[in-house]
Amino acid sequence: MSTERRRARRQPTKLWRAPVLRTERITPRMARITVGGPQIDDFVGSGTDENVMLYLYEPGADLPEPLTLESARVAMSRVRPYMRTYTISRHDPAANEIDFDFVLHGDHGPASKWASNAAIGDEVIFVGPSPAYQPDLTAAWHLLIGDETALPAIGSITRALPGATIRAFVEVEDVAEQQDLDVTWVHRNGVPAGSSEPLVKALAAADFPDGKPAVWAAGERQVMQAVREVLVEKGIERASVRPATYWRLGHAGS
Ligand SMILES: Cc1cc2nc3c(=O)[nH]c(=O)nc-3n(C[C@H](O)[C@H](O)[C@H](O)COP(=O)(O)OP(=O)(O)OC[C@H]3O[C@@H](n4cnc5c(N)ncnc54)[C@H](O)[C@@H]3O)c2cc1C
Known part of the structure; x- marks a missing residue:
């Protein structure tokens, strides 16, 4: 294990405040927000899948100063942010930059x-x-499954597995949402996000390599339950399929 990874495990959870440096629409429904500067100088990434909890305060909220994890918690009853989980899509310690990739699913979600x-x-x-x-x-071999919210994690996991046999299945709206990743793209083509149909059909029809895979899956809760069932039907051990709920249809919060 690299020294950097060992240090990452020891890094205590901390509240960070950093400005947006750049924004980019990487696809019509995905915004890449780059944050950084000296404020994240001592941020240590693990080099693989990891996430943070965004604290989204109302504009002009009366925040405690200094704002730390502890002071934010103490102030929660008075000033409570929306809390949403996002994957670190890229961390560049030399440039002091972190990219977050946000699925733009509408203005009903604060994030x-x-x-x-x-x-x-x-x-x-x-x-x-x-x-x-x-x-x-x-x-x-490695089986990676998700919708577009899982793309940053799938990118990190893939980069952490050079030379490994990987099969990845990612559901997105259409061809315009595809990114430069070696995955099987599954298009919803108008079927609403959060319906199990497109991903489950694609997995049911897929040919898998021989041997026992390590399985990682993340996305909408019920879709992930259906994904688990189809993988079990295809002969993958139930205990080895533990999908993560990244969001829930009709429910706020991650
Ligand atoms: C460990 C982890 C890592 C994650 N990483 C990322 C990431 O890197 N990028 C990313 O975009 N998301 C990521 N997510 C998912 C993200 O946290 C949720 O989608 C979150 O609910 C978005 O918050 P919001 O404020 O926009 O919407 P919310 O207020 O939570 O939800 C409002 C409404 O929007 C719906 N909704 C929420 N998300 C979606 C969606 N993706 N598509 C369609 N409808 C939706 C809900 O069902 C609800 O009805 C991650 C979640 C987890 C647990």
Whole structure:
């Protein structure tokens, strides 16, 4: 294990405040927000899948100063942010930059709405990092499944597995939402996000390599339950399929 990864495990969870440096629409429904500067100088990434909790305060909220994890918690009953989980899509310690990739699913979600309006200089407040998936490097092959919210994690996991046999299935709206990743793209083509149909059909029809895979899956809760069932039907051990709920249709919060 690299020294950097060992240090990452020891990094205590902390509240970070950093400005937006850049924004980019990487696809019509995905905004990349780059934050950074000296404020994240001592941020240590693990080099694999990890996430943070965004604290989205109302504009002009009367925040305690200094704003730390502890003072934010103490002030929660008076000033409570929307809390939403986002994956670190890229961390560049040399440039002091972190990219977050936001699915723009509409203005009814505070995080999606914030991301679609984010501008250079806006302050981003987040707590973390929380290391997430550590792939089993001894697995015969790796099966990665998700919708567009899982793309940043799938990118990180893939980068952490050079030379491994990987099969990834990612559901997105249409061809315009595809990114430069070696995955099987599954298009919803108008079927609403959160319906199990497109991903389940694609997995049911897929040919898998021989051997026992390490499985990682994340997306809408009920879709992930259906994904689990179809994988079990295809002969993958139920105990090895533990999908993560990244969002729930009709429910706010991650
Ligand atoms: C560990 C983890 C990592 C995550 N990483 C990312 C990431 O890198 N990028 C990312 O975009 N998301 C990511 N998510 C998912 C994200 O946290 C949720 O989608 C979150 O609910 C978005 O918050 P919101 O304020 O925009 O909407 P909310 O206020 O939570 O929800 C409002 C409404 O929008 C619906 N909704 C929420 N998300 C979606 C969606 N993706 N598509 C369609 N409808 C939706 C809800 O069902 C609800 O009806 C991650 C979640 C987890 C747990």
